[in-house]
Amino acid sequence: MKLVVAKCIGLYINLLGYIAPNDAARLAISLFSKPRKGKHTQEAHDFLNTAFQEEVFFNGTSIMTYRWPGIHETILLVHGWESNAFRWEALINRLRLKNHNIVAVDAPGHGKSGSKSFNIIDYSEYLKVVTYKFNVQAIIAHSFGGMATIFFQYKYQVPLLKKIVLLGAPSNLEDVIKRYTKMMGFNTIVTNALKAFYLQHFGHSPEYYHAAKFTKAIKTRGLIIHDPEDHIIPYRDALEYQAFYPNVKLITTENLDHSLKSEAVDQHILEFIAD
Secondary structure, three states: OOOHHHHHHHHHHHHHHHHOHHHHHHHHHHHHHHOOOOOOOHHHHHHHOOEEEEEEEEEEEEEEEEEOOEEEEEEEEEOOOOOHHHHHHHHHHHHHHOEEEEEEEEOOOOOOOOOOOHHHHHHHHHHHHOOOOOOOOEEEOEEEEEEHHHHHHHHHHOOOEEEEEOOOOOOOOOHHHHHHHHHOOOOOOHHHHHHHHHHHHHHHOHHHHOHHHHHOOOOOOOEEEEEEOOOOOOOHHHHHHHHOOOOOOEEEOOOOOHHHHHHHHHHHHHHHOOO
C-alpha cells in the first residue's frame, strides 16, 4: 500500500516536472528530507531524562545532546533516519557499566533537535561541532549516521577521533537517491532536477558523496557491522567500505536486518572500543 501511495505521489511530481522542474525538485527533496518518525515516546523521554541535556548550535539550528559522564574515553552515538538517541538505550547501559563518557545526539528534524528537515550533509557538520565540543574519541553510528560520520571525518580529519563503528551504513549518496527515485517512480526530468539541487546547495552532485571512497583518506580505525538480510541498505555497501577502507574490520551478522540491535552486536562494539 505504501509503495502504491509513493508511486501516485511520484506521478504527480513527474507531471509537475514538465511544467516547473525546479518546483518538482523542491517537492521531491522535501519528501526525501522530512522525517515522518523520530520523535520521542514517553519511554524515550524517561530514559533520556537520565542524561545531562545540552543544546549545541550550528548555523542557528539546535542539535540536542545527551551526556552520561564517565572516566574513560568519550564515545559519540549517532543514529540514522527517522530515529533518535533512544535507539541506543541498551548499548548506553552497557557502556555505562564500562564507565565510558557517553554522548548521544538527536539529528536535525528528529527528537528534541531543531529544524523540520534533515539532510545528511548538514548532519555531518553538526557531528563535527559535537565531536570538537566534547572531545570525542570514538563514534558509533547507525545507517545514515554512519555516512554522515564518514563525510565529516573525511573533510576535517579530526586527529582525536581514533575509532569509528559503522552499523548498516550506506556507502554512497548516489545509490541512496537512485533507490528513492526508483521507489517514487520519478522520471529523468525530476531525477536530473534533484541532482541539480544538490549541486546548487552543496557545491557537488550526489555522485561526489561516495563515503566508501572517502575512507581511503581516513586513518581512523574502523569496524563495519552489516547483515546480508538488510532490506534498507544492501550488504554490498558494507563490502564496498571494506574494499576502500584501509584500516577496517567487517563483521557479518545473521537475521538482524537493518536495526542490528542485539547483545552480540553490542559485544562486538565493546570489544572494538576496548582494543
